[in-house]
Amino acid sequence: MSRSKTNTQTPIGRRSFLQGTGLTALGLPHLFAGGQSLQAATPGAEQKLPAVRAVAQSPQAAKVPTKPLVPWMYMIFPLEQWLSDYERTLDAWADGGVRGLIIGPLVFYKDVPRFDFTYARRGVQFPTFRPEPAIYRKYGVDPPNEAPRDPQKERQLHGLVENAAARGWDILFFGAGHRGRARSFEQDPFGSLSLVAGIEDTMRAFPQARGVVVDGAGEHHYELAFHHGGELFELRENEKPLLQYLGKDLSRIERGIAYLRDRMHQLTHAMVRYYSAGGLMGGLSLLDLNEDVLYWLRARQEVTLKTVSAYRKQIDGMERKARLGIIPRTASFSLLTTQDYLKIHPSFDYIFPKHYFWNRGFDGMYGTVARWVKTLGKWNPGLSEQDCFAVVKCFVGLQLPTVHTLADLEMGFPDEFFSEVVYAETRRALDAVDDDNKVIAWVSTGRNPHAGDPMPAGDLQRILVASQRAGLKRFVYHPDLNLGAAEWSVISRLCGKPWQGDPNGYWPPDTPKPDTWNGGRKPPASR
Numbered sequence: 001m002s003r004s005k006t007n008t009q010t011p012i013g014r015r016s017f018l019q020g021t022g023l024t025a026l027g028l029p030h031l032f033a034g035g036q037s038l039q040a041a042t043p044g045a046e047q048k049l050p051a052v053r054a055v056a057q058s059p060q061a062a063k064v065p066t067k068p069l070v071p072w073m074y075m076i077f078p079l080e081q082w083l084s085d086y087e088r089t090l091d092a093w094a095d096g097g098v099r100g101l102i103i104g105p106l107v108f109y110k111d112v113p114r115f116d117f118t119y120a121r122r123g124v125q126f127p128t129f130r131p132e133p134a135i136y137r138k139y140g141v142d143p144p145n146e147a148p149r150d151p152q153k154e155r156q157l158h159g160l161v162e163n164a165a166a167r168g169w170d171i172l173f174f175g176a177g178h179r180g181r182a183r184s185f186e187q188d189p190f191g192s193l194s195l196v197a198g199i200e201d202t203m204r205a206f207p208q209a210r211g212v213v214v215d216g217a218g219e220h221h222y223e224l225a226f227h228h229g230g231e232l233f234e235l236r237e238n239e240k241p242l243l244q245y246l247g248k249d250l251s252r253i254e255r256g257i258a259y260l261r262d263r264m265h266q267l268t269h270a271m272v273r274y275y276s277a278g279g280l281m282g283g284l285s286l287l288d289l290n291e292d293v294l295y296w297l298r299a300r301q302e303v304t305l306k307t308v309s310a311y312r313k314q315i316d317g318m319e320r321k322a323r324l325g326i327i328p329r330t331a332s333f334s335l336l337t338t339q340d341y342l343k344i345h346p347s348f349d350y351i352f353p354k355h356y357f358w359n360r361g362f363d364g365m366y367g368t369v370a371r372w373v374k375t376l377g378k379w380n381p382g383l384s385e386q387d388c389f390a391v392v393k394c395f396v397g398l399q400l401p402t403v404h405t406l407a408d409l410e411m412g413f414p415d416e417f418f419s420e421v422v423y424a425e426t427r428r429a430l431d432a433v434d435d436d437n438k439v440i441a442w443v444s445t446g447r448n449p450h451a452g453d454p455m456p457a458g459d460l461q462r463i464l465v466a467s468q469r470a471g472l473k474r475f476v477y478h479p480d481l482n483l484g485a486a487e488w489s490v491i492s493r494l495c496g497k498p499w500q501g502d503p504n505g506y507w508p509p510d511t512p513k514p515d516t517w518n519g520g521r522k523p524p525a526s527r
Contacts, residue, residue, distance in 0.1 A: 065468045068495045072100030072170065072440065072476045073483075079103070079128070080112045081482070081509065083156035090163055092506035096488065097496025101164050102213055102476055104174030106202070108153050126150070128157055129205040131178045139197040139314075141180030141188065158206070165208035172325060172350075173212050177202040189245045190307045196314035203322050211323030211349065217311065218304030218344065222329065222336040224264075224375040228362040232336075233261040239303075246306065248299045256296030263288050267380045272387040276394065283394060304338040312347040325350035327442050330365065331428035332396045341432035352442040352476060353429045355422070355463055359409050361452025365421075366409050369398060373406060413455075418462040426470035436473050443467075444478035446487060446510070457486035464494055485511035 073093055075082050082089070082103075090098075110124040126148045136143035164171055176198030182188035199212050221230040230236070235254055243250060267286075275286035308326070315324050326348045328339035334353075345351050358364035369392055376388040383391075385405045393399060401416035403409060426441065433439050443463055445455035464475065477483075477491060485501065488508045492499040499506075503513045 067473075068097060069464060069468050069472065070100075070474045071096070071098050071491050071495050072102060072474065073098050074174070074442075074476050074478045075101055075103045076479060076482070077105050077107065078109050078112050079107070079157060080109060080153065082160060083153060086156075086160045087163055088506050090160075090167065092499070094167060095497040096492030096499060097494075098169070100170035100172075100474070100476075102172045102174055103161070104213075106173055106175065106177035108150055110148075128154060128177050129202075131201050132204060135201045135204065136180040136197045139180060139193045139200075141182050141194050141197055143180065144178045144198075161206055161208050171206075171209045172323065173202060173206070173209055175214065176212050177205065185241055185245075189242055190310035192307075192310035192314045195311065196318065199315070199322055199324075200318055200320070203318075203320055211325065213325035213327060213350070213352065214311070215327045217326050217339075218307045219328070219337045219339055220300050220304070222333055223368065224372045227371055233257050233264075242303055242307075243299060246299075246302060248302075249295070252292055253296045253299055256290075256292035256294070259290055260287070260293045260296075264376070265379045267376070267383060267387075267391060269382055269384065269387055272383065272390050276390045286391075286394060301338045301340065301343075304340075305343055308344050308347040323349040325352055325440075327352040327354055329354050329363070330356065330425045331432070332398050332425060333365075333368065336396060341429055345433045345438070349438065351429065351433055351439050353425070353439065355425070355441045355443045355467065355475075356450065357413065357417075357422070357459075357463070358445075358449045358452035358455050361448075361450040363450050364452045365398070366400075367452055369396075369400065370406055370409050413459055413462070415462070418466040422463055422466040423470045426467040426472050430471050436471060439472065441467055441472055441475040442478060443475045444480050446480045446482075446484060449478075449480040457484075457490045460487055461490045461494065464490070479510065482510035483508040 106128045107125040108128055110126065113123050127144070130149060131144045133143040161171060176195065178198045178201050180194035180197035182191070182194050188194055195214070202212060203209060221232050221234070223231055224233075225231060235250070235257060240250060243253065271286060275282040278285065311324065315322060324347075326339070326344065328334050328341065328344070328351065329337050330353050331341065334341055341351060341353075354363060356363045357366060359366035359370060361367055369389075372392045372395075373385060373388040376391055377383055377385065380388075389400075389403070398421070400409075401420055402411075402414045429439050429441075430436060443460070444450065445457070445460040445463070447454045449455055467475065477487070479487065485499075485508045489499055489501070503515065507513055
């Protein structure tokens with residue numbers, strides 16, 4: 001295993017001291033990082049977070065990368081869009097430096113959906129290969145039900161995978177192509193048997209692949225408002241069986257949730273301004289954490305750790321080893337989701353931190369912070385927006401450069417966001433995992449990233465440059481809605497042979513060709 005060469009020796013900090021207290025389950029160690037960084041931002045008095053200052057002053061910050069980043073491409077569904085002319089696509093991507101693919105989800109559509117701004121892919125779906133029942137029975141689970149198939153599409157997909165494998169590329173799938181059916185909750189409480197049976201079946205059907213990426217493994221809700229199907233302060237019915245299986249006291253968990261939720265409705269301007277500058281004791285006073293709250297936070301973390309450990313145990317028992325990847329939220333949100341990089345990375349072969357930064361939509365950093373600020377303001381009418389931003393820092397440790405109000409989030413991303421925030425988020429991931437080859441950023445921009453506000457190609461370039469300066473070696477590009485000419489121009493220029501933009505050759509599908517508006521006319525022969 002290749003270890004990071006960029007780590008520096010640092011003294012034990014408050015985060016390490018607090019690691020065993022349960023506070024890390026909600027990202028609260030950031031609260032105790034010192035007083036000055038927690039004060040509400042004041043326009044004209046911008047200060048970098050201590051963590052940003054630390055990485056900016058490290059030896060790594062001064063290094064100029066000598067090798068280009070290595071891109072992988074996410075071949076997003078519907079898969080049908082990639083099944084024709086894939087050789088020309090892969091040739092162009094190879095010239096641009098691409099050396100890996102993530103393909104999926106592994107489903108075909110009866111009627112291929114068009115991309116739209118709702119981020120929905122509606123329609124009748126069916127599998128990409130026939131399951132092998134014996135594999136599922138080996139794990140003690142029932143095989144998937146029989147479903148329609150499309151032999152022609154299957155041949156095309158196998159051709160695509162064969163072509164990429166012949167180039168020596170890494171190939172992973174976004175989820176398994178099938179999943180087993182557990183006979184009872186008690187038989188498979190973590191879903192690991194059902195999942196890994198499907199992974200083994202997928203590796204059988206596509207022996208060229210190296211493994212599977214699971215999105216959202218062990219993830220808990222992180223939004224303060226009800227958004228993307230859930231919220232932080234709730235205990236879902238489908239979460240209760242596993243908590244009971246682990247011996248947790250549900251009534252105590254519900255008391256802890258209710259207590260902290262109520263506290264978050266009772267914040268005042270004076271409390272935020274006074275306590276947020278008070279270090280460890282100030283943070284405890286601001287949030288007024290009691291033992292029930294800590295019990296809930298520890299229970300969420302335990303569910304995640306037991307789940308991913310169960311995945312790892314089954315993966316390690318496979319006859320043919322498969323690599324397993326996870327796509328957690330970026331480092332600042334990872335403790336809130338309980339996907340603590342330091343604790344979960346031993347269960348995975350790859351960590352794909354989500355470099356998602358857009359406003360609105362879902363999963364973007366600006367959008368999540370904005371929703372927290374709006375919700376805190378609604379719950380606590382006496383707080384200013386600056387106060388609400390200060391409370392957010394108590395949970396996730398983020399200070400967004402030049403952002404003092406919600407209106408500032410509409411102004412796009414300043415250069416400091418990339419040199420400070422993107423850099424620090426990348427560096428934190430690398431430091432936690434301590435293996436440069438295991439951390440591969442999952443980057444998305446474009447005109448509709450996760451239904452969020454557009455992020456132009458210039459933002460993509462600044463994300464990649466800042467991440468590489470932090471020590472990143474590889475990234476996955478997640479096109480959204482699809483790969484555009486501007487994004488491919490940036491990637492190919494940074495990572496390989498610059499794309500020439502020839503409309504008669506490879507052309508990224510999200511950008512209309514230049515002759516689209518010619519009304520069918522061709523230029524005169526003399527030209």
